[in-house]
Amino acid sequence: MDCQQAACGNDSRRDSGCLACKVRLASVCASLSVEELEELNALSHHTAFDAKETLFVQDHPAHSVYNIVEGMVRLYKLLPDGRRQIIGFALPGDFLGLAMRDAFGFSADAVDSVSACAFSRSAYASLVNAKPHLLRRLHEFATHELTLAQEQMMLLGRRSAEERVICFLLTMRDRWAKLGKPSVTVPLPMSRQDIADFLGLTIETVSRTLTKLTKDKTILIVPDGVRLLNTDHMELVAAA
Amino acid sequence: MDCQQAACGNDSRRDSGCLACKVRLASVCASLSVEELEELNALSHHTAFDAKETLFVQDHPAHSVYNIVEGMVRLYKLLPDGRRQIIGFALPGDFLGLAMRDAFGFSADAVDSVSACAFSRSAYASLVNAKPHLLRRLHEFATHELTLAQEQMMLLGRRSAEERVICFLLTMRDRWAKLGKPSVTVPLPMSRQDIADFLGLTIETVSRTLTKLTKDKTILIVPDGVRLLNTDHMELVAAA
DNA sequence: CTTCTGCATTGATGCAGATCAAGGAGCGCC
DNA sequence: GGCGCTCCTTGATCTGCATCAATGCAGAAG
Numbered sequence: 001m002d003c004q005q006a007a008c009g010n011d012s013r014r015d016s017g018c019l020a021c022k023v024r025l026a027s028v029c030a031s032l033s034v035e036e037l038e039e040l041n042a043l044s045h046h047t048a049f050d051a052k053e054t055l056f057v058q059d060h061p062a063h064s065v066y067n068i069v070e071g072m073v074r075l076y077k078l079l080p081d082g083r084r085q086i087i088g089f090a091l092p093g094d095f096l097g098l099a100m101r102d103a104f105g106f107s108a109d110a111v112d113s114v115s116a117c118a119f120s121r122s123a124y125a126s127l128v129n130a131k132p133h134l135l136r137r138l139h140e141f142a143t144h145e146l147t148l149a150q151e152q153m154m155l156l157g158r159r160s161a162e163e164r165v166i167c168f169l170l171t172m173r174d175r176w177a178k179l180g181k182p183s184v185t186v187p188l189p190m191s192r193q194d195i196a197d198f199l200g201l202t203i204e205t206v207s208r209t210l211t212k213l214t215k216d217k218t219i220l221i222v223p224d225g226v227r228l229l230n231t232d233h234m235e236l237v238a239a240a
Numbered sequence: 241m242d243c244q245q246a247a248c249g250n251d252s253r254r255d256s257g258c259l260a261c262k263v264r265l266a267s268v269c270a271s272l273s274v275e276e277l278e279e280l281n282a283l284s285h286h287t288a289f290d291a292k293e294t295l296f297v298q299d300h301p302a303h304s305v306y307n308i309v310e311g312m313v314r315l316y317k318l319l320p321d322g323r324r325q326i327i328g329f330a331l332p333g334d335f336l337g338l339a340m341r342d343a344f345g346f347s348a349d350a351v352d353s354v355s356a357c358a359f360s361r362s363a364y365a366s367l368v369n370a371k372p373h374l375l376r377r378l379h380e381f382a383t384h385e386l387t388l389a390q391e392q393m394m395l396l397g398r399r400s401a402e403e404r405v406i407c408f409l410l411t412m413r414d415r416w417a418k419l420g421k422p423s424v425t426v427p428l429p430m431s432r433q434d435i436a437d438f439l440g441l442t443i444e445t446v447s448r449t450l451t452k453l454t455k456d457k458t459i460l461i462v463p464d465g466v467r468l469l470n471t472d473h474m475e476l477v478a479a480a
Numbered sequence: 481c482t483t484c485t486g487c488a489t490t491g492a493t494g495c496a497g498a499t500c501a502a503g504g505a506g507c508g509c510c
Numbered sequence: 511g512g513c514g515c516t517c518c519t520t521g522a523t524c525t526g527c528a529t530c531a532a533t534g535c536a537g538a539a540g
Contacts, residue, residue: 077390077391077393077394079394079398079399079480080479080480081480083399084398085393085394085397087390087393098383098386099383099386099390105387105390106390132372132375135372135375135379136375139375139378139379142379142382142383142386143338143339143340143382145386146338146339146386146389147339147340147345149386149389149390149392149393150317150327150339150345150389151317152389152393153317153325153327153389153392153393154317154325156393156396156397157396157437157439157440158319158323158440159323160526160527161526161527191487192487192488192489193487197397199397200396200397200398201528202527202529203487203488203489204488204489204490204527204528205527205528207488207489208489208527210489211489211490239320240319240321400497401496431516431517432517432518441497441498442497442498442499443517443519444497444498444499444519444520445496445497445498447518447519447520448497448519448520450519451520
């Protein structure tokens with residue numbers, strides 16, 4: 001029965017429930033059994049967001065947590081004077097809702113069209129309480145995020161503009177690869193401004209650095225992305 | 241019996257076990273019952289480190305996890321060419337061992353004399369498996385660390401040198417306050433170089449910024465620390 | 481087709497913080 | 511006391527990236 005929907009439906013996310021969810025194995029839900037997934041199904045709300053639409057805003061009451069199913073979300077913090085730091089880009093399988101107490105610790109909005117699976121905070125809380133293996137999975141996600149954050153501190157505190165851009169491109173390539181899209185052409189749906197705000201640079205510096213890498217024949221700029229021409233050199237720069 | 245040691249011993253850490261541990265309530269161990277603490281006691285090794293001594297090294301096999309009982313530990317990552325980013329300073333109550341898989345993700349060494357409570361990885365792993373409330377507590381610690389890391393990204397990516405120093409001083413003040421030592425005099429046992437490597441600056445810039453703040457009558461430099469003279473102004477700078 | 485609008489690129493100039501280079505200042509040790 | 515050592519401060523200069531300012535360019539609207 002589930003199989004019908006899962007195997008035959010085109011839009012497997014919307015209609016077939018968690019069991020057929022295409023990011024299930026990459027997400028926190030991979031820790032759950034078939035019976036638990038059916039339980040989960042009743043609690044989840046699928047939501048679609050257009051590009052630039054807001055998922056949630058920093059310091060607002062944290063009503064929901066989200067699993068990203070499709071698309072890209074930018075996560076960022078703002079200072080009162082408008083300076084912005086993007087703290088990460090969420091891809092399918094990523095979970096939003098680790099680093100918050102009663103209010104969201106950062107803002108999130110859709111880079112492109114995003115489909116997400118939302119849970120109310122209360123449903124989420126009771127799920128976590130009832131299922132230690134889910135908690136364990138969430139903890140793995142949290143420590144992984146923490147490791148990434150520490151890498152990013154190294155990048156922001158000590159690396160040059162060129163190193164930052166190269167590390168960013170390699171990281172994005174690896175993230176797409178883990179999602180089953182390995183390619184030397186790295187999709188970059190976000191704007192130059194987003195990249196700049198993620199890397200602690202200005203848009204001009206990002207642009208100049210990409211042109212320099214193009215002139216070096218290290219990369220090739222393509223529509224909505226970059227093709228990596230000399231990954232050996234890039235890995236070398238990223239390591240050192 | 242435990243009470244005797246706990247109440248009467250001067251060196252309560254070494255002899256009286258976990259129940260008498262002075263950082264228990266601030267540490268991950270606060271989630272454990274009295275019986276569990278006795279169990280824990282058998283698994284823990286108290287260790288002392290002199291200033292500058294190494295607790296563990298990045299990329300080495302992760303043999304142990306640690307609760308810091310006393311003193312300060314610097315946590316840092318190095319690039320092959322020697323550039324260093326300090327990713328945090330651990331104080332009593334802090335747990336070291338969240339962000340690692342089989343190898344340590346960063347290096348750690350003692351800033352001053354440190355006393356720590358160590359557990360083997362295997363003991364730690366089985367403990368976590370057996371006790372969901374401990375896992376929950378660890379997860380809280382992890383998400384808190386993640387929030388701090390995100391704040392630090394904002395600081396490193398978008399704040400000026402003066403803002404970085406001021407945020408740092410206020411954060412250290414608040415951390416000491418939480419440990420029951422609230423004071424306008426903030427102890428800074430780490431070197432200027434450590435502060436610089438934490439804030440993504442050079443030692444000269446840290447020094448100059450501190451002298452500027454002194455001339456402003458915002459702070460007063462005292463031996464091994466700083467007295468905050470104008471916290472209102474500092475809070476204002478930190479917020480904006 | 482033209483104009484508009486929102487990025488992205490490119491160039492000229494400026495400046496915050498890095499780098500280079502001397503001194504202090506505290507402190508243990510002979 | 512004097513010497514060496516480490517850490518900190520201060521000054522002079524340099525530079526990588528920011529800032530300021532056009533210009534390009536592609537898709538949307540008219």
